[in-house]
Amino acid sequence: MTYLKRKIDNYLLNWKTDPNKKPLIIKGSRQVGKTESITRFGHLNYKSIIYINFVEEPNYKMITTDGYKAQDIIKNISRIDPSKQFIENDTLIIFDELQDFPDIATSLKFFKIDGRFDVICSGSLLGINYQSIESNSVGYKTDYEMFSLDFEEFLWAKGYDESTIQEMLEHMVQLKSFNEIEMSIYSSLFLDFCILGGMPAVVREYIEKGTFEGSIDIQKQLVADYKEDIRKYAVGMDQTRITNVFNHIPVQLAKDNKKFQITKVASNARFRDYRGCIEWLKDAGIINICYCMQFPELPLKGNYDESKYKIYFADSGLLVSMLDDEAQENLRVNKNLGVYKGALYENVVGEALVKAGYDLYYYKKDNSTLEQDFFVRNKENLIPVEVKATNGTARSLRTLIASNHYPDIQFGIKFISGNIGLSNNIYTFPYFCAFLLKKYLTKIS
Known part of the structure; x- marks a missing residue:
């Protein structure tokens, strides 16, 4: 399938190279190309991609059972799927369909403090659940709004x-x-x-x-x-x-x-x-x-x-x-x-x-x-x-x-x-x- 070049491609590259970067939340309506752009960026720039879709894999909503600290969430992800590799400073964690599990936004603060892994969240209809996401991660995330092609x-x-x-x-x-x-x-x-x-x-x-x-x-x-x-x-x-x-x-x-x-x-x-x-x-x-x-x-x-x-x-x-x-x-x-x-x-x-x-x-x-x-x-x-x-x-x-x-x-x-x-x-x-x-x-x- 042909990939359509998007403006977010450059934005993501600049985000990756920023030494003070925060976890990223990409908002936008359904099917504007969020997941495709993020996963392509991940495969081109990281040795390991951890992709979690909260709609398709609802069992991952249990990863916060032991709290929101990065090490606890990583441990629980590994318990669910031991094949997922967490390589320090070369892993991108993607939390997709965030609107189905806005609680995960609380963990962004701890991923930022931990600093070993890059995190991108995305989802459609985020505006509807965004108030709870905002209060859970204020000061520890960057927002990007993605649209359909201009x-x-x-x-x-x-x-x-x-x-x-x-x-x-x-x-x-x-x-x-x-x-x-x-x-x-x-x-x-x-x-x-x-x-x-x-x-x-x-x-x-x-x-x-x-x-x-x-x-x-x-x-x-x-x-x-x-x-x-x-x-x-x-x-x-x-x-x-x-x-x-x-x-x-x-x-x-x-x-x-x-x-x-x-x-x-x-x-x-x-x-x-x-x-x-x-x-x-x-x-x-x-x-x-x-x-x-x-x-x-x-x-x-x-x-x-x-x-x-x-x-x-x-x-x-x-x-x-x-x-x-x-x-x-x-x-x-x-x-x-x-x-x-x-x-x-x-x-x-x-x-x-x-x-x-x-x-x-x-x-x-x-x-x-x-x-x-x-x-x-x-x-x-x-x-x-x-x-x-x-x-x-x-x-x-x-x-x-x-x-x-x-x-x-x-x-x-x-x-x-x-x-x-x-x-x-x-x-x-x-x-x-x-x-x-x-x-x-x-x-x-």
């Missing part, structure tokens, strides 16, 4: 190297238009990425076959798996409500007003009844929440209304796989996005921002047509980001930049299906450049 990793999978990425970034920095071949190739690849999403199993199938054949089946299975997770892990919560929210996201994203309306999920539904359900889906890594700012000014954190928000899928492939069959067929065969065009591009740009490390915020002025898709910031400025389904004018964006009411806003970014441009302090880029936005803002500052 467009850069997708380009790697297609055989493009770092020089291609650098060229794209230079185009942005120098405001130099892409030529016809570049526009055609990158736009086509980006549309494929939008339809497929970034789940490794889906991307691998597409790379190996060169077509979308089989990708829809994998995507639909992932949706079924997420719904099964809701039944399995949403303990003490209204599973029906969580599933209802999950099912309503594509429908509400397709509307012009993309603000998520709880009242559309069920009659007489209220925000306070559904708040926990929405947070559950976010903690599970299934959705991204974009909060409405109270006013477009800095700082971003704390300056939003938690009862007004838009919901996007954390992976665009999930959105595509939940569209009706006719829309799917049109999308895969004819590359026609239909009524979902705006929804899909907005979802993919939001996804790119989150994968780059941004939180999501938007603004909608009451009793006004003024509305802005996203906001990011650099050191000095609040930067509005517009995603245009058609290459028309961005009236709200122009208002925010030109008006004296918004002093934190000096320029804006617009993503379109066209080429690079600059007009009235609005920097325009093709959709396929969205993954580079953070690098671009760092460069120009």
Whole structure:
């Protein structure tokens, strides 16, 4: 099976060489490639790998019977499987499916103090059990959040190297238009990425076959798996409500007003009844929440209304796989996005921002047509980001930049299906450049 190069690969190498490293917890939604990346890293860099999966091997939940000290846990692992080799300073211990045994996090402090063995924990749906993990290992662990592939990793999978990425970034920095071949190739690849999403199993199938054949089946299975997770892990919560929210996201994203309306999920539904359900889906890594700012000014954190928000899928492939069959067929065969065009591009740009490390915020002025898709910031400025389904004018964006009411806003970014441009302090880029936005803002500052 072909391994898809991931950004976590370099992170893990740097972690290994850090003399002060702490045990590592890798969080992320199911099937984003956590286990594959960790085990490959282990086999390439250690003489011995101790891999324990708490879902497949529940008997290992007994390894803390004698306490949480490293030597006691190692002794109990060896009792269960004497063939496991613990070589000092050359062994990686992997505790997988951590969400099924969060207690093991208590041992991380003792593994750090002991210092003879490297430890990585991973699991999906960690957000749900993470409070107990956090309290059990505070100060003695490092966290890393892993996502499905972003467009850069997708380009790697297609055989493009770092020089291609650098060229794209230079185009942005120098405001130099892409030529016809570049526009055609990158736009086509980006549309494929939008339809497929970034789940490794889906991307691998597409790379190996060169077509979308089989990708829809994998995507639909992932949706079924997420719904099964809701039944399995949403303990003490209204599973029906969580599933209802999950099912309503594509429908509400397709509307012009993309603000998520709880009242559309069920009659007489209220925000306070559904708040926990929405947070559950976010903690599970299934959705991204974009909060409405109270006013477009800095700082971003704390300056939003938690009862007004838009919901996007954390992976665009999930959105595509939940569209009706006719829309799917049109999308895969004819590359026609239909009524979902705006929804899909907005979802993919939001996804790119989150994968780059941004939180999501938007603004909608009451009793006004003024509305802005996203906001990011650099050191000095609040930067509005517009995603245009058609290459028309961005009236709200122009208002925010030109008006004296918004002093934190000096320029804006617009993503379109066209080429690079600059007009009235609005920097325009093709959709396929969205993954580079953070690098671009760092460069120009």
